[in-house]
Amino acid sequence: xxxxxxxxxxxxxxxxxxxxxxxxxxxxxxxxxxxxxxxxxxxxxxxxxxxxxxxxxxxxxxxxxxxxxxxxxxxxxxxxxxxxxxxxxxxxxxxxxxxxxxxxxxxxxxxxxxxxxxxxxxxxxxxxxxxxxxxxxxxxxxxxxxxxxxxxxxxxxxxxxxxxxxxxxxxxxxxxxxxxxxxxxxxxxxxxxxxxxxxxxxxxxxxxxxxxxxxxxxxxxxxxxxxxxxxxxxxxxxxxxxxxxxxxxxxxxxxxxxxxxxxxxxxxxxxxxxxxxxxxxxxxxxxxxxxxxxxxxxxxxxxxxxxxxxxxxxxxxxxxxxxxxxxxxxxxxxxxxxxxxxxxxxxxxxxxxxxxxxxxxxxxxxxxxxxxxxxxxxxxxxx
Amino acid sequence: xxxxxxxxxxxxxxxxxxxxxxxxxxxxxxxxxxxxxxxxxxxxxxxxxxxxxxxxxxxxxxxxxxxxxxxxxxxxxxxxxxxxxxxxxxxxxxxxxxxxxxxxxxxxxxxxxxxxxxxxxxxxxxxxxxxxxxxxxxxxxxxxxxxxxxxxxxxxxxxxxxxxxxxxxxxxxxxxxxxxxxxxxxxxxxxxxxxxxxxxxxxxxxxxxxxxxxxxxxxxxxxxxxxxxxxxxxxxxxxxxxxxxxxxxxxx
Numbered sequence: 001x002x003x004x005x006x007x008x009x010x011x012x013x014x015x016x017x018x019x020x021x022x023x024x025x026x027x028x029x030x031x032x033x034x035x036x037x038x039x040x041x042x043x044x045x046x047x048x049x050x051x052x053x054x055x056x057x058x059x060x061x062x063x064x065x066x067x068x069x070x071x072x073x074x075x076x077x078x079x080x081x082x083x084x085x086x087x088x089x090x091x092x093x094x095x096x097x098x099x100x101x102x103x104x105x106x107x108x109x110x111x112x113x114x115x116x117x118x119x120x121x122x123x124x125x126x127x128x129x130x131x132x133x134x135x136x137x138x139x140x141x142x143x144x145x146x147x148x149x150x151x152x153x154x155x156x157x158x159x160x161x162x163x164x165x166x167x168x169x170x171x172x173x174x175x176x177x178x179x180x181x182x183x184x185x186x187x188x189x190x191x192x193x194x195x196x197x198x199x200x201x202x203x204x205x206x207x208x209x210x211x212x213x214x215x216x217x218x219x220x221x222x223x224x225x226x227x228x229x230x231x232x233x234x235x236x237x238x239x240x241x242x243x244x245x246x247x248x249x250x251x252x253x254x255x256x257x258x259x260x261x262x263x264x265x266x267x268x269x270x271x272x273x274x275x276x277x278x279x280x281x282x283x284x285x286x287x288x289x290x291x292x293x294x295x296x297x298x299x300x301x302x303x304x305x306x307x308x309x310x311x312x313x314x315x316x317x318x319x320x321x322x323x324x325x326x327x328x329x330x331x332x333x334x335x336x337x338x339x340x341x342x343x344x345x346x347x348x349x350x351x352x353x354x355x356x357x358x359x360x361x362x363x364x365x366x367x368x369x370x371x372x373x374x375x376x377x378x379x380x381x382x383x
Numbered sequence: 384x385x386x387x388x389x390x391x392x393x394x395x396x397x398x399x400x401x402x403x404x405x406x407x408x409x410x411x412x413x414x415x416x417x418x419x420x421x422x423x424x425x426x427x428x429x430x431x432x433x434x435x436x437x438x439x440x441x442x443x444x445x446x447x448x449x450x451x452x453x454x455x456x457x458x459x460x461x462x463x464x465x466x467x468x469x470x471x472x473x474x475x476x477x478x479x480x481x482x483x484x485x486x487x488x489x490x491x492x493x494x495x496x497x498x499x500x501x502x503x504x505x506x507x508x509x510x511x512x513x514x515x516x517x518x519x520x521x522x523x524x525x526x527x528x529x530x531x532x533x534x535x536x537x538x539x540x541x542x543x544x545x546x547x548x549x550x551x552x553x554x555x556x557x558x559x560x561x562x563x564x565x566x567x568x569x570x571x572x573x574x575x576x577x578x579x580x581x582x583x584x585x586x587x588x589x590x591x592x593x594x595x596x597x598x599x600x601x602x603x604x605x606x607x608x609x610x611x612x613x614x615x616x617x618x619x620x621x622x623x624x625x626x627x628x629x630x631x632x633x634x635x
Contacts, residue, residue: 206487299397302397329447
């Protein structure tokens with residue numbers, strides 16, 4: 001939404017700022033002589049109002065060519081480093097700057113010219129009244145001044161809009177950092193309680209108790225698998241990201257427990273591209289998805305079902321695409337935890353990566369798929 | 384104890400290991416005979432209809448039908464021992480109605496106590512299944528589907544496909560897609576399970592899906608008729624008409 005047009009208070013303030021500007025222009029015109037003050041007023045006021053609104057539209061062009069496309073680092077760094085930056089870098093910086101400045105100057109010229117035409121038209125229109133006879137001829141000599149002021153005002157508005165944009169961006173970034181912080185805390189807490197789904201925990205303990213008499217060796221195996229999973233989950237508390245490889249091994253320890261519970265009913269397939277293994281993901285991002293898949297895709301199907309976990313590296317935009325797909329029974333009774341896990345994952349993804357991540361859920365006949373993409377951030381190399 | 388007097392039990396749980404625990408703990412009870420084990424709600428309904436057991440071990444979270452839905456379909460002619468791992472909603476329902484239940488994992492002591500209580504209850508009555516089910520529901524939460532048993536077969540009627548319900552003595556007849564399903568339930572119990580934004584009691588004997596109502600016509604002195612999209616005509620009582628007006632005033 002437009003930051004000024006969308007808010008009546010700001011719009012009023014903006015229009016108020018145009019009053020001294022209009023007065024200045026009137027003063028300049030009066031200094032040129034040849035026009036009466038009434039003539040100046042009827043000419044200038046509508047033109048100023050028109051131009052005030054034209055300048056508001058700059059917002060859209062500023063947003064289309066954000067300042068971030070040029071970095072000022074290159075301009076500063078040669079001095080900081082105490083040496084001269086490479087000429088190529090300097091040229092790159094210069095062309096980047098030009099890419100922002102040139103179109104705006106061009107636009108200023110065009111818009112001012114159009115404004116000039118409007119001014120001429122208005123003067124011609126006014127001169128048909130007997131009171132303003134000959135206004136269009138007398139106004140002719142002032143046209144360069146109007147044009148010049150138009151260009152200046154336009155460029156001033158560009159600067160103002162870039163300032164607003166920068167302000168909004170920084171506020172957004174601040175908010176996102178704050179939110180990410182809260183979410184990280186949340187994730188920690190969830191890791192300690194909710195993520196270790198009590199249903200999973202108690203059912204597993206029940207299975208272990210069943211095995212103690214019938215198959216003590218498997219009971220021990222399940223105890224160890226459960227302990228392994230809990231230990232890994234608890235160890236995640238303070239980490240903000242882990243490698244996909246670590247997340248996968250967490251999922252494996254989770255599945256090791258579920259496999260003993262569900263036996264042959266659980267069919268897990270994995271298709272992980274090796275390039276994705278050292279990409280960083282928020283901890284416990286995928287595990288809830290797999291847990292969901294087990295709850296809906298396996299526990300709800302009498303004959304058992306399958307889960308397919310996929311991870312691909314996409315070189316085009318340096319991102320990782322991950323999908324968790326599972327079979328499901330469209331007629332199964334709704335489970336209350338349904339959806340909560342998905343909402344959590346989605347939220348964490350967006351707070352951390354903003355619009356660099358995507359999240360989608362799709363149902364297709366008897367298969368259910370959650371897909372997500374996130375920027376591929378590599379594990380820092382520890383030399 | 385001779386064979387005739389044995390307590391005939393059915394174990395219902397989707398996890399093999401969980402059934403194994405019950406089986407093992409029943410090992411020391413020769414007076415209890417396990418006549419069937421079921422891994423989902425459909426099997427449970429079928430087994431109960433065919434075998435008429437005295438005692439049922441019933442898990443709550445299962446594929447196909449959950450424990451409460453099974454209960455709705457089989458009635459409470461037998462003693463039932465519920466089992467659940469962690470389901471606050473189910474626990475609340477059990478507490479409200481003082482129903483005995485087993486929390487997984489459970490050991491011999493707890494199991495023996497539940498079994499002793501269940502034996503006393505043989506022939507006694509549990510709260511109505513629909514009451515138990517509605518106690519497990521949060522306020523503002525309504526049924527998403529209705530399960531109906533026809534002999535050993537189970538029909539599932541999604542709420543969106545229910546056109547109207549008609550009271551018939553101890554039963555309600557559910558009309559859906561031109562078919563009628565009979566369910567042993569009072570119309571009032573059904574009314575409380577349904578979302579009042581979508582269903583309205585228009586008559587002592589009728590609940591209608593508001594989306595299906597095409598128009599209302601006056602009929603006689605104090606009564607009206609509701610004409611559904613498919614042409615079905617249902618009586619609207621004076622009180623029902625008042626509720627309908629109230630609903631329309633509130634929801635446009």
